[in-house]
Amino acid sequence: MANPNILNATSIYGKTVAATLTTTTNTDILSCPADKLIKVNTIMLSNIDGTNNVDVTVFVADGGSFRWSLASTITVAANSTLALIGKDNPIYLTESWQIEAGASAAADAQIIISYDELDDA
Helix, strand or coil, rough: CCCCCCCCEEEEEEEEEECCCCCHHHHHHCCCCCCCCCEEEEEEEECCCCCCCCCEEHHHHHHCEEEEEEEEEECCCCCCEEECCCCCCCECCCCEEEEEECCCCCCCCEEEEEEEECCCC
């Protein structure tokens, strides 16, 4: 497992991934590829249901047996958006780490993650 040296980065690509959440809380939303480093800048959660609140759970997982909670059944009000992570509190994902998420009601919540993918190759 390589962890790129940020000081010697040869490429930094700004990327975004988005998904509609299901009721399975261990659904992979973003995975860090081999020999890369991901700096997660923003995680936005949106409730697209016009009537009901939805509970969202977001984890960071190490690709093995460990998962750490970023948000545990956090309520997102109907027709609203919640910034879970912003530029002031980024997190890093190393090789094989991922962000997993799910919601209390399928297709009621969406997640958007803005991140930088770094490489020192």
